[in-house]
Each structure stands twice: as C-alpha cells, then as structure tokens.
Amino acid sequence: MRTPLLAGNWKMHKTVAEAVELVEALLQSIEQGYSTDREVVICPPFTALYPLAPLLAESVIALGAQNMYPADQGAFTGEISPLMLKEVGCRYVILGHSERRQLFGESDTLINRKVRAAVGHGLTPILCVGETKPQRDAGQAETVTLAQLRAGLEGLSAEQLRGVVVAYEPVWAIGTGDTATPADAQAMHAAIRAALAEGWGATVAEAVRVLYGGSVKPDNIDALMAQPDIDGALVGGASLVADQFVRIVNFEALSA
Numbered sequence: 001m002r003t004p005l006l007a008g009n010w011k012m013h014k015t016v017a018e019a020v021e022l023v024e025a026l027l028q029s030i031e032q033g034y035s036t037d038r039e040v041v042i043c044p045p046f047t048a049l050y051p052l053a054p055l056l057a058e059s060v061i062a063l064g065a066q067n068m069y070p071a072d073q074g075a076f077t078g079e080i081s082p083l084m085l086k087e088v089g090c091r092y093v094i095l096g097h098s099e100r101r102q103l104f105g106e107s108d109t110l111i112n113r114k115v116r117a118a119v120g121h122g123l124t125p126i127l128c129v130g131e132t133k134p135q136r137d138a139g140q141a142e143t144v145t146l147a148q149l150r151a152g153l154e155g156l157s158a159e160q161l162r163g164v165v166v167a168y169e170p171v172w173a174i175g176t177g178d179t180a181t182p183a184d185a186q187a188m189h190a191a192i193r194a195a196l197a198e199g200w201g202a203t204v205a206e207a208v209r210v211l212y213g214g215s216v217k218p219d220n221i222d223a224l225m226a227q228p229d230i231d232g233a234l235v236g237g238a239s240l241v242a243d244q245f246v247r248i249v250n251f252e253a254l255s256a
C-alpha cells in the first residue's frame with residue numbers, strides 16, 4: 001500500500017513573515033480532522049526553512065526544499081547543500097522541476113547527481129519529470145518523460161529507489177489551469193511504474209509513489225486521486241492558499 005503524499009511547492013513566494021502566517025493557518029485546519037492515511041509536505045523558499053522548522057517539528061506537516069546542490073560544502077556560490085537542508089529539518093527535496101530545467105538549464109546528468117546526493121544523505125527526492133506541449137503534440141510525451149525518469153534515477157539500487165518519490169508534471173499544465181485529464185495522467189503514471197518495474201523490479205515499482213502535478217486544485221484532486229497509479233500531488237499555486245491546500249490534503253478517495 002502506498003501512502004498518499006500531498007506536497008506543496010511554494011516556488012519563489014512568501015517572505016518569512018508571510019510563510020509563518022500561512023503555516024499557522026495550515027496547521028490549524030489540517031490538524032483538525034486530519035487522517036493519518038496520508039502524508040503532507042510543504043516546500044517553502046530556502047529563507048523560510050529555518051524559521052518554519054520549529055513550528056512544524058511536532059506537526060503532521062513535513063518540511064522540504066525546492067532544490068539543492070550535490071556536494072556537502074565548497075566553492076559553489078549561491079548553492080545549498082544536503083547537509084544544510086537536513087540541519088534545518090528538511091526530509092524532502094524537489095529535484096529537476098521543469099522551471100529548473102528550462103530557466104536554469106539543469107541537465108538530466110546534474111539532476112541525477114542531485115538525486116543520488118539526496119538519497120545518500122537520507123533526504124527523499126521528489127524527482128520531477130514531464131513533457132512540454134510541443135513534445136506532447138508530436139506524440140513524444142511518453143518517450144521524453146521516461147527518458148527523464150531513467151536518467152534521473154540512473155545508478156540507484158532497488159533499495160535506494162524505495163526512498164524516492166516521482167512527480168509527473170506535464171510542463172503545459174503547470175500554472176496554466178490546463179490540467180491533464182485523470183485518464184491521461186493515469187496512463188502516464190502507469191507507464192512510469194512499468195518503466196520502474198523494468199529497471200528495478202516489480203516489488204519496488206509498486207512501492208514508489210508517483211505524484212501528479214500541474215494545476216492541481218480543490219475541484220480536480222478527487223478525480224485525480226481516484227486513479228490507481230496516482231499516489232498524491234505536487235501542488236504549486238493552490239498550495240499558497242490555506243483553504244485550497246487543506247481541501248487538497250483532505251481529498252476524498254472516490255472509487256475509480
């Protein structure tokens with residue numbers, strides 16, 4: 001059984017003061033009536049991690065970062081190491097988000113180094129993969145997504161793969177309000193799981209959580225979560241609004 005994971009990607013939003021305010025609102029509503037059959041993580045900007053850690057320490061919400069550099073320390077101006085993330089209480093780290101790939105030129109090779117460094121330090125990577133609109137229109141959605149998946153996870157043992165979360169985020173659905181249909185998302189999630197089974201064995205593939213991301217909102221979360229291979233969501237815009245994120249966390253499991 002895979003425990004559903006609902007993850008908030010705050011991107012470059014929220015000062016420390018605003019972050020504290022949002023977390024206080026989330027804690028109040030999420031903890032009332034929270035079901036322990038699901039896990040929640042929020043990934044604020046680096047500057048908010050340290051001040052938020054004590055607020056979240058005894059709570060049901062885990063802390064994650066949005067990026068990191070694959071070295072413990074050194075001359076890497078502007079970067080943050082896995083040790084630093086662990087020190088401030090992070091358990092998760094988003095890696096290979098399409099904004100990092102597109103705006104900051106991150107390659108599959110660099111992303112793979114980050115995934116391996118995260119796993120090596122006991123952080124759970126949330127590896128993002130997904131195709132652009134032109135790639136989907138050209139019928140390459142699956143090829144592109146699976147190539148990113150295999151490259152991102154290269155070199156991991158089956159045991160290490162168990163500690164990884166994958167997020168399928170079609171680039172054309174991110175921040176656009178244009179979400180994949182539950183059936184299209186399910187088809188890609190099934191393809192991702194089949195690729196994991198081929199590379200690492202069926203048992204591990206069944207254990208890995210595959211999240212969907214791209215315009216996840218209160219009004220589409222239930223239908224997405226009803227799909228057998230969708231194990232949670234990576235939520236951008238709607239994770240910045242307490243009521244919306246709480247509704248997403250409290251998704252209702254509809255029968256598919």
Ligand code: PGA
Nearest residue numbers: 174175214215235236237
């Ligand atoms: P969105 O972002 O929910 O605002 O589409 C998702 C993401 O980029 O992870």
